[in-house]
Amino acid sequence: SQQGEEDPQALSIQEGENATMNCSYKTSINNLQWYRQNSGRGLVHLILIRSNEREKHSGRLRVTLDTSKKSSSLLITASRAADTASYFCARGSGTSGSRLTFGEGTQLTVNP
Amino acid sequence: NAGVTQTPKFQVLKTGQSMTLQCAQDMNHNSMYWYRQDPGMGLRLIYYSASEGTTDKGEVPNGYNVSRLNKREFSLRLESAAPSQTSVYFCASSLAGNNSPLHFGNGTRLTVT
Numbered sequence A: 001s002q003q004g005e006e007d008p009q010a011l012s013i014q015e016g017e018n019a020t021m022n023c024s025y026k027t028s029i030n031n032l033q034w035y036r037q038n039s040g041r042g043l044v045h046l047i048l049i050r051s052n053e054r055e056k057h058s059g060r061l062r063v064t065l066d067t068s069k070k071s072s073s074l075l076i077t078a079s080r081a082a083d084t085a086s087y088f089c090a091r092g093s094g095t096s097g098s099r100l101t102f103g104e105g106t107q108l109t110v111n112p
Numbered sequence B: 001n002a003g004v005t006q007t008p009k010f011q012v013l014k015t016g017q018s019m020t021l022q023c024a025q026d027m028n029h030n031s032m033y034w035y036r037q038d039p040g041m042g043l044r045l046i047y048y049s050a051s052e053g054t055t056d057k058g059e060v061p062n063g064y065n066v067s068r069l070n071k072r073e074f075s076l077r078l079e080s081a082a083p084s085q086t087s088v089y090f091c092a093s094s095l096a097g098n099n100s101p102l103h104f105g106n107g108t109r110l111t112v113t
Helices: none
Strands: A004-007 A010-014 A019-025 A031-037 A043-050 A055-058 A061-066 A071-076 A085-092 A100-102 A106-111 B004-007 B010-013 B019-025 B031-038 B042-049 B064-068 B074-078 B087-094 B108-112
Touching: A004 A085, A010 A019, A019 A031, A019 A085, A019 A106, A031 A061, A031 A071, A043 A055, A043 A061, A043 A071, A071 A085, A100 B042, B004 B087, B010 B019, B019 B031, B019 B087, B031 B064, B031 B074, B042 B064, B042 B074, B074 B087
Parallel strands: A010 A106, B010 B108
Antiparallel strands: A004 A019, A019 A071, A031 A043, A031 A085, A055 A061, A061 A071, A085 A100, A085 A106, B004 B019, B019 B074, B031 B042, B031 B087, B064 B074, B087 B108
16 A cells, blocks of 8 residues: 555646645655656656655755654745646655655646 | 666557566666556555665565666566556666665556557
């Protein structure tokens, strides 16, 4: 079963608005990663946040992690039409080299 | 620098046929992975190889075999394809397991009739 669950499943906003996607998980993690997937393409890594970190920024992306609530959120500020894609969270756990478990993704549509 | 290269991009098989999906990375990564992606199911790990010479089962290994041919190449074999294996297959690699980002190929779209 999937260990990362994302909310909402789909999100439609206007260009310039902010987009927030949430990810919950059930067991302990080493890190949590966010990926983007454009239609028909492979996933592209966006940001990795370790279990001892609470917030991380990369350009227009802001990721938070609350290990007490077992949840993370991805905020995209000032969205653009080019941000239209599916966004996945992935939980890293166990020893290095073991599995990275993905959620089912959030489909983001940014309307021009 | 091509990253992760998967071949073929598309394939149609009949039930019972076999095939091998190829994957190669040129980033000198230690770990490699095979995932399948189905609508509404996200990505599920089939097999992974933490380092050259080792392979381990993931979440959905039944019906598949893998070979870590060398550090660069990690192949996935379907010995007797079934319609339930219709999916998009992604190969990925990472420098140091799940503590570092995964780099994905563009996928192989497989249809089994």
